[in-house]
Amino acid sequence: xxxxNTALSDTDRRAIEDLIxxxxxxxxxxxxxxxxELYLENGTLTVGTxxxxxxxxxxxxADTRAANSARRTHHQCTNIRLRRDDxxxxxxxxMLVLHVSDGGDSPYVDFIGEYHDRYAxxxxxxxxxxxxxxxxLAATRAP
Numbered sequence: 320x321x322x323x324n325t326a327l328s329d330t331d332r333r334a335i336e337d338l339i340x341x342x343x344x345x346x347x348x349x350x351x352x353x354x355x356e357l358y359l360e361n362g363t364l365t366v367g368t369x370x371x372x373x374x375x376x377x378x379x380x381a382d383t384r385a386a387n388s389a390r391r392t393h394h395q396c397t398n399i400r401l402r403r404d405d406x407x408x409x410x411x412x413x414m415l416v417l418h419v420s421d422g423g424d425s426p427y428v429d430f431i432g433e434y435h436d437r438y439a440x441x442x443x444x445x446x447x448x449x450x451x452x453x454x455x456l457a458a459t460r461a462p
Contacts, residue, residue, distance in 0.1 A: 325402045327409060334446045335401055335438050339413055342448070343394035351381035358448045359441060365452040389422035396434075408449065409438040415453065431457040 327335070338357060345353050355377035358364070364371045371377050394417055401411040417430040432455045439449040 327401055327403045331403075331409065331446070332401055335409060335411065336399055338438070338446050338448065339396055339399060339411075339434075339436075343396050346394055347392050349385070349388070351384045352378055354381065358451075359439060362448050363450045364448070365450075367453075367455075391420045392429075393418040393426070404437075407440070409446075411436045411438070430455065 342354060342357050345351070345357070355374040358374065358377065361373050363373075364377070371380055394415060396413050396415055398414040399411065400413075401409055403409050411434075413434040413436065415430070415432050415434060416428060417432075418426050419429040420426045432453050435452045435454060437449040437451075438446050441447050
């Protein structure tokens with residue numbers, strides 16, 4: 320049960336849920352450069368041993384990702400759990416099942432994990448990712 324002092328307003332909850340889903344949609348529709356705009360200017364994303372810090376690094380990652388255009392993904396995000404933080408920010412967890420198709424192969428589940436997120440408003444009051452860390456729960460091998 321959500322404690323009163325950790326509950327987000329319906330408006331904030333919806334905005335953060337939209338942010339989470341937009342992140343997945345952009346990745347799945349090959350719009351990797353646009354992902355950077357979902358983060359604060361100095362926001363971070365950690366996946367495995369790689370941490371991207373700031374939008375410049377996100378854009379460099381996007382260039383690398385675009386070079387592997389045969390790899391198509393479907394990010395299935397579920398079990399979104401959000402909490403308001405004391406500093407007017409918010410935090411949350413999101414379960415991820417990553418489906419992949421590599422160059423015409425049958426799709427397969429490549430990864431199961433959980434995002435641990437911190438969200439903050441930018442200077443315009445729009446919710447952005449401050450930090451996003453993907454923790455693996457299970458990884459599978461391509462067929």
